Amino acid sequence: MIPAYIPNPAAALLGGGTPVDFGRCAKDGRRILGDGKTWRGLIGGIIVGIIFGLVQIFLVDCFQLDFLPKHTLVTIFSLAAGALLGDMIKSYFKRRMGKDRGAKWPIADMYDMVVGSLVLMTLALLVTGNIGWFAENFDSAGFFIATLIAILILSPLLHRGTNIIGYLLGLKDVPW
Ligand code: CTP
Ligand code: K
Ligand code: MG
Incomplete structure (x- = not known):
């Protein structure tokens, strides 16, 4: 999930x-x-x-971290683009609900990038005929489901954590 988690804080640093x-x-x-x-x-x-x-592809290859999924150009690009696409779709609905820029929308703010990145990655693998990537990288359905649950638990914690750090460093106006 690193290619999905990085774009949001990077956008906060580079945006404008x-x-x-x-x-x-x-x-x-x-x-x-x-x-x-x-x-x-x-x-x-x-x-x-x-x-x-x-960098992740290089390190996984270099140190033979075979328990990690083997990313490809397709998976890292779709995870990164999907994260910010999900973030923009969320903002669209946030505005339609009358919430101003930066307003809190708890569940959506935490899971927009998760849903966006995983949906776009799945679509990209389908379109490029590589949907077998899931079976190649996850030994069992149990391991796959456990990974999804870990993502669902870790994502809000990482989201909260980085936003609080960004707020304390003065990079973000609000700690969410
Ligand atoms: N950012 C950006 N471009 C993007 C995403 C984010 O420039 N595609 C920057 C903006 O400066 C933004 C900051 O990153 O204010 C934090 O991102 P986010 O919390 O997603 O945006 P909000 O300001 O909260 O706006 P919204 O209410 O639309 O989510
Ligand atoms: K966001
Ligand atoms: Mg925000």
């Missing part, structure tokens, strides 16, 4: 400038996505996520 929605509003008069979703954050976040993924 032109918003993805170019400042446009939806029919409800509110911003389509808002100023919290910028092109620099989106593209920078995906690139940094891919770089971490490439």
Whole structure:
């Protein structure tokens, strides 16, 4: 999940400038996505996520960490892009609900990147004819389900943790 977890904090560090929605509003008069979703954050976040993924591929190979899944260019790109795509889709619905940029939306804020990254990775593996990647990297259904549960438990903790650190360092305006 490293290529999925990195893009969000990377976007927070690199973001700014032109918003993805170019400042446009939806029919409800509110911003389509808002100023919290910028092109620099989106593209920078995906690139940094891919770089971490490439390092992960290198380290897993180098130190023969065979208990870890074997990432490919397709899996790291789709995890990184899916994380920020999920984040943008969440912002779209946040604006439609009348919540301002940066407002709290507990469950959605924590799982947007998890759902976005895993759904896009699955689609990317399907489209590229590599859906067998799951069976190749997970010995049993039990191991796969255990991994999913670990992701569901760890993700909110990591999300909370990095946001509190970002807040304390003055990089984020709010600790969520
Ligand atoms: N960011 C960005 N571009 C993105 C995602 C994030 O520039 N595609 C930056 C923005 O500066 C944003 C910060 O990272 O404020 C934190 O991201 P996030 O918490 O996802 O955005 P919010 O400001 O909370 O906006 P929203 O309410 O739309 O989630
Ligand atoms: K987010
Ligand atoms: Mg936020």
